[in-house]
Amino acid sequence: MHILRLFARDRAALIGLVIILFAILLTIIGPFIVPYPDDAFEANILSRLEPPSWDHWFGTDDFGRDILTRVILGTGNALGVAVGVAAAAMFVGVPLGLLAGYHGGRFGEAVMRVTDVFLAVPSLILAIALAQLLHAGIGGAILALSLTYWPHFCRNVYSETRSAKTATFVEALESMGAGSTRIVFMHILPNIASPIIVRVTVGLGYIIMTAAVLGFLGIGVPPPTPDWGAAIANSRQHLPEAWWLVSFPGLAIFLAVLGFNLLGDGLRDIIDPRLRRAR
Amino acid sequence: MSASDPLLRVAQFALAFRTETGLATVLDGVDLEVARGEILGLVGESGCGKSTLVRAILGLMPAGARVLGGRIEFGGQNLLDLDEAVLSRDIRAGRIGFIPQDPFQSFNPLFRVGSQMLEIMRWHAPPEIGRSRSAHRARLLELMERVRIPAPDTALKRFPHEFSGGQLQRLMIAAAIACKPDLVLADEPTSALDVTTQQQILALLEELAREMNTAVILVTHDLGLVAQYCDRVSVMYAGQTVESFSHKRMLEGVRHPYTRLLLDCHPDRAGALRGIPGIVPGIARMPPGCRFGPRCPAVLPICSTQRPKAEMLEADHSVQCWAVSGSIAARVPADA
Numbered sequence: 001m002h003i004l005r006l007f008a009r010d011r012a013a014l015i016g017l018v019i020i021l022f023a024i025l026l027t028i029i030g031p032f033i034v035p036y037p038d039d040a041f042e043a044n045i046l047s048r049l050e051p052p053s054w055d056h057w058f059g060t061d062d063f064g065r066d067i068l069t070r071v072i073l074g075t076g077n078a079l080g081v082a083v084g085v086a087a088a089a090m091f092v093g094v095p096l097g098l099l100a101g102y103h104g105g106r107f108g109e110a111v112m113r114v115t116d117v118f119l120a121v122p123s124l125i126l127a128i129a130l131a132q133l134l135h136a137g138i139g140g141a142i143l144a145l146s147l148t149y150w151p152h153f154c155r156n157v158y159s160e161t162r163s164a165k166t167a168t169f170v171e172a173l174e175s176m177g178a179g180s181t182r183i184v185f186m187h188i189l190p191n192i193a194s195p196i197i198v199r200v201t202v203g204l205g206y207i208i209m210t211a212a213v214l215g216f217l218g219i220g221v222p223p224p225t226p227d228w229g230a231a232i233a234n235s236r237q238h239l240p241e242a243w244w245l246v247s248f249p250g251l252a253i254f255l256a257v258l259g260f261n262l263l264g265d266g267l268r269d270i271i272d273p274r275l276r277r278a279r
Numbered sequence: 280m281s282a283s284d285p286l287l288r289v290a291q292f293a294l295a296f297r298t299e300t301g302l303a304t305v306l307d308g309v310d311l312e313v314a315r316g317e318i319l320g321l322v323g324e325s326g327c328g329k330s331t332l333v334r335a336i337l338g339l340m341p342a343g344a345r346v347l348g349g350r351i352e353f354g355g356q357n358l359l360d361l362d363e364a365v366l367s368r369d370i371r372a373g374r375i376g377f378i379p380q381d382p383f384q385s386f387n388p389l390f391r392v393g394s395q396m397l398e399i400m401r402w403h404a405p406p407e408i409g410r411s412r413s414a415h416r417a418r419l420l421e422l423m424e425r426v427r428i429p430a431p432d433t434a435l436k437r438f439p440h441e442f443s444g445g446q447l448q449r450l451m452i453a454a455a456i457a458c459k460p461d462l463v464l465a466d467e468p469t470s471a472l473d474v475t476t477q478q479q480i481l482a483l484l485e486e487l488a489r490e491m492n493t494a495v496i497l498v499t500h501d502l503g504l505v506a507q508y509c510d511r512v513s514v515m516y517a518g519q520t521v522e523s524f525s526h527k528r529m530l531e532g533v534r535h536p537y538t539r540l541l542l543d544c545h546p547d548r549a550g551a552l553r554g555i556p557g558i559v560p561g562i563a564r565m566p567p568g569c570r571f572g573p574r575c576p577a578v579l580p581i582c583s584t585q586r587p588k589a590e591m592l593e594a595d596h597s598v599q600c601w602a603v604s605g606s607i608a609a610r611v612p613a614d615a
Contacts, residue, residue, distance in 0.1 A: 105342050168384035175337050175379070175464075176399045176454070177371030190389045 006270045013266020019259030027076035034072050039065040041224050049242050059244035062234060063224075067244065070226040071252050077227055078256060081142055081211045081220075082204045088146035089203075093153030094189075094196065100154070101161025102184045112158065115151035123148035124213060131219040141220045145207055156199050160192040167191075194271040198264055205260030212253045228253050285312040286461055286494050287336070292349030294335055296562065302345065303562040305331055306518045309349070310589060310597075313462065316492040318485065320505035322541065323515035326559040329498045332515070333464045336496075337375060338366040354461065373403040376455030376463040376493075378484075381471045382447035386439035393419070393435030396454045403458040422453040426483060445476040452484055462494045469504075481508050502541055505529070511595070514538045517559055517570040525595035532596065534603045536577045569601065577602040 007014055031037065035056075044064035052059045058067035100111035118126070127144040134140035164170070165188065173183050214220045215229020223230060228249040235245030289311035295302040306328050313319045321329050334340065336351055338358060351358040358370065371377070379385045386395055393416075400408070400415040408418050416435075423431035426449040439447060448468060455463050465484065469477035481497075485508050488495045497509060505512050506529050513523045514537065522535040533539055540555045557574040560566060566573050572582040581601050590604045591597045598604075 168379050168381050169387045171339070172377070172379045172385045172451075173387075174339055175334075175371055175377035177367045177373065177403055178398070179367060179402075187387050187390075191387070 007266065010266045010269060012262045013270070016259045016262025016264075016266060019255055020263055023075050023079060023256055023259065026072050027079050030072045030075060034066075034069040036066040036069045039069045043224075049238060049245075051242075052244050058248040059242070061231070061245055062238060062242075067231070067248050070231060071228070071248050073226040074228045074231070074249065074252065075256075077138070077221060077225065078208050078211060078253075081138060081145070082207045082260075084138075084142040085145040085149055085207045085211075086200050086204055088142065089150040089153050090196070090200065092146070093150040094157050095185075096150075097154040097157025098161050098184050098189060101158040102165055102180065102188065104162075108158070111154065115154050118148065118151040119155075121148075124210060127210065127214060128217065128219060131214060138221050141211060141214055144214070144219075145210055148210075149203065149207065152203065153196075153199065157192065157196060160195050161188055164188045164191050198268040198271060201260055201267055202264035205257040205264070208256050208260070209253065286315045286317075286354065287311070287313040287496075288350070288352040289332070289336070290350045290352070292332075292335070292351055293347035294331065294340070295345050295347050296341070297343040297345065298563060300563055302347075304347065304518065304565065305344075305562050306335070307565075308519055309515070310520050310523070311513055312523075313494045313496060315461065316489070316494055317510045318488060318495045318497060318508055320502075320509035320512040321496055321498045321515060322500060322502060322505055322512060324500060324541075324555075324559050326517075326561075327515040328518040329515055330466055331518075333377075333466050333496065333498055336464060337371055337377060338363065368402075371403070372399050372455075372460065373405065373458045374460050374462070376458070376460040378448070378451050378455045378463065378465040378468045380467045382444050382451055382468075383439075383471065385447065385451055388439055391436055391438055392442070392450055393437075396435075396450070396457060399454055400457055405459055408459070418457060419453070422457055423450070425487065426450070426453045428453075444472050445480060448472060448476075448480050449483065452480070452487065456487060456491065456493065459491065460493060462496070463488065464496050464498070466498045467500075468497075469499075477504075484508075502544075514541065517565065518562070519570060519599065520589075521571065521600065522598045523596070524598075528593075528596055534592065534596075534598045535600050536575050536602065537571050540576075569599075575602075 007017065042065070044060070046064060047056075047060050048062055048064035050056055050060040050064075056066050056068065058071060061067055061070070096111055100108040126148045130144035130147060131140050134143060161184075170183060170188065173187060178187075211220060212229035212232070215227040216233045218230065218233065220229055221227050231249040232246050235242065238245055289309055292306055292309045293304060294306040295304045309328075309332055311319075311321075311332075321332070323329050336353075336358065338361070346359055353370070353375070358366070361370065386392055396419055397412065397415055400418070401412075404410070404415055404418070408414055419435065420431045423434060428434045428446060428449055442450065451468070463484075468484070469480050472480065481504060484495065484497075487493070497505070499505060506526070509526060511523065511525050512529065513520050514535065515521065516537050522533065522538045524533060533542065537555075543553055544555065555574060560570065560573075566583070568584045569575070569582040569587055572578050575582065579601050585601075587599045587601045587604060589597050589599050592603070
């Protein structure tokens with residue numbers, strides 16, 4: 001209840017939350033409400049490149065497919081990639097960051113240097129290279145993005161663990177013979193959960209954008225599966241006349257990223273009272 | 280006390296930290312003995328290595344620490360020979376309890392105090408308490424009654440922030456003795472509390488220790504507290520034990536200039552508040568010879584070149600000081 005009230009006061013975070021909930025809703029009920037369910041896969045040459053109208057609110061693309069339909073169907077894809085990447089990156093980055101931060105020493109140094117190596121390579125280029133090596137498709141895109149994204153998590157968790165480790169209760173637990181695994185996962189992890197949550201939320205927006213770039217470059221899901229990034233790529237040859245081709249998928253990406261960022265910022269303020277803005 | 284068989288004997292223990300400029304000796308030839316059921320005060324200024332010593336006894340040394348020599352015998356066993364897993368399983372909590380300095384930070388803020396205390400008992404409760412959760416709970420309730428926590432039943436379900444500092448420290452005492460350890464290490468257990476609470480906590484600790492025949496090492500820089508609660512005192516300076524004596528020598532019998540100055544720091548004795556000029560040298564810049572030399576009012580030429588040896592003045596009094604052993608040496612021929 002307390003958290004909801006804080007949300008209600010933070011208008012930006014509330015907007016973010018609404019956008020994200022709306023996107024999740026579209027993912028679930030999208031396939032049942034889209035006006036032209038068949039347009040997901042079938043071309044309709046007769047009605048190609050039609051501007052927005054009452055029949056096609058967002059217009060049609062160069063295969064005559066309804067853009068509204070394809071934008072809605074692309075939502076699930078974008079969210080799925082984002083959640084998949086975040087989950088995979090957390091699965092690797094969080095335990096590694098925790099252990100490296102807690103034990104420190106050579107092991108911690110080694111882990112940090114490995115993350116340095118990953119971070120030194122621009123993530124998009126690494127993702128493109130990996131996606132080319134792996135089979136095209138959503139699994140490959142998720143794997144590629146996870147590989148480039150886990151070091152961010154790892155470093156974040158590492159530094160949080162370093163500071164949580166100095167808490168007296170950790171020393172008290174050590175002195176009372178609690179095992180290190182237990183201290184790390186049962187006591188430190190819950191204490192650093194909130195920064196992790198914030199990091200994930202903001203990260204989801206970043207992943208959606210990177211995934212769209214991969215789609216734009218033709219490395220994401222294979223056509224004709226609806227994809228925001230791929231839709232923008234296809235629109236290039238028809239610009240500037242057919243402006244609706246690029247505008248609506250672009251708007252969808254923009255809103256999704258904005259939503260996660262606003263939500264992440266709001267969560268940070270709510271979870272960490274020290275950063276809470278006075279108003 | 281049988282001097283030949285103490286519960287804990289720290290002998291010539293030396294510990295160094297690795298720093299950028301090489302090894303820095305933090306503890307250098309520490310000697311300490313605690314008998315079963317005895318309360319030992321460990322006194323010294325900040326930075327003397329008291330806390331480091333207490334943690335070393337528990338085997339909790341920071342990364343980069345290296346034992347240079349000596350022994351830490353506990354119940355006839357050299358703790359320095361045991362590896363981390365054994366220490367964690369058999370020694371900590373079960374045989375040596377620990378009370379940290381700041382009660383407000385000593386519990387994980389996210390969990391109920393009851394679950395945290397039960398967690399410790401689940402790993403370390405001795406067989407006579409029993410293995411079952413209900414037995415552990417019963418023991419905890421009984422202890423909380425003993426440390427005068429009101430309504431123990433509901434208190435177990437409360438979160439750390441719902442208690443006052445004094446209450447939290449009582450809970451820490453309960454947690455430290457829950458598994459019936461032979462020795463409790465209390466690292467400045469009352470520094471974070473106000474003076475009246477301080478007295479209550481220490482009185483409680485003393486009462487429980489005497490009742491259960493548990494030995495206690497009370498780390499403090501308050502000699503007033505030591506005079507009130509401790510059977511014996513060890514004084515540390517710059518990583519060395521400079522003087523050890525029993526309670527009855529406290530007021531008139533101390534010999535080391537540092538101990539005397541410490542006693543003079545107490546406002547009740549000196550009338551006005553006095554300090555000791557200078558500060559404890561940093562671990563990287565230890566003076567040769569006697570480490571207290573540069574601040575000592577009774578300094579001799581030999582102090583700056585040679586380290587004084589521990590000298591037994593009486594069965595219950597040893598001191599490391601050239602000025603003291605010099606006066607003995609001067610006295611011996613006269614007696615002979």
